[in-house]
Amino acid sequence: MPQGARVESFSLGSRPNLDTSETPVLPATETRGVTRIATTVAEYWLEATERIMNDIDCTLEQKLKGEISLFCDEAYQWWLSVEEGTPLDYLNWDYFKTAFQGKYVGVSYVDACRREFMNLKQCDRSVVEYEAEFLRLSRYARGMVASECEKCVHFEDGLRDNLRVLIAPQREPEFVALEDKAKITENVK
Template identity: 60%
Template sequence: MSSRGSHGRGTRLCRGRQRGARVESSFMGSMPNLETSVTVDTPTTETVSQTRTTGDETLGAIGVAPTIAEYWLEATEHIMTNLDFTPTQKLRGAESLLRDKAYQWWLTVEQGAQPEQVNWDYFKNTLEGKYVGASYVKACRREFMSLVQGDRSVVEYEAEFLRLSKNARALVASNYNKCVRFEEGLRYDLRVMIALKREQVFAVLVDKSNIMEKVKRTEREWRDR
């Protein structure tokens, strides 16, 4: 990580999210088919201490790591979106994946809310407030604000940028702001080549950055011959 990156407890808390990719197979199981009511495997509720003991990373009601809860929600929504679930189906599908204390917690929340309140966005916001927590979001936001490319490749920098920006949406509310922040974090040798024209489409900016990086790499290889 570059010298401008944040350090300490907050960074470690937020960086724990990166290990989430390895838990999908054991944690998610199969998504429910809401049209055919097929019975599926679902996660159980465990505490962090139990998770570390058994190696089975699941959403729990007591001391659950925010990285696990964040990844669970992100992966669940991604799968259901790919299956073209409606918001109502997403809500019912996610409910069916809750177990034990997590399920009891949601029942209590649902019973205390007005029926018209309870939708997919309400579920996500409430679950994030319960399991992800403000301290984790703040840690990710601080890390995002100090994020620079450093020794990363453009591909690695983009992945980290997108991961952290999810908890700093106000800072990248528009395509323009997103481009400005991404460009500011690029290494100087890439930034000066791209800054000649302020790009306002994020995907185009990333493509240009990748091209410039390849050009610089080729130049270095020729010089080293």
């Protein structure tokens, strides 16, 4: 573990040790239960803590223990109830993420984001703003943009007409190159 590894605070607190000397103890933030906060906050909390644990090379078991150690109050009680009703061999990182997303993110939120992605258009946004929203929502529709080509086609389809007519005929197969061309074209227009 790199010296000084730390988690930036969301001001949610901290929880006890992680049980094993190999597990890095992070000055991380806890969640008291996220039923009172926006779904995106729960989603970003999970994503941020997972990214940090990836950065410090935690094993899947350490990730699970680390995430759970950040729970308290309502969230910790929820996890205890999940743990009670689940066979030990099911209690792994993937199961945790699925259960957490089911409880705090929800299927209806994911479906709404998928629909929003399917209908996403640039409209009056800049290419940079459109790209940010495209990338944020594309994670909910991975099957629709499984390849670079599909990602490019969907991105092009959402561009404003005045940009799309200049960019689409080029059939750019790489997303990074396509977004660069869209930014340049927007600045030239």
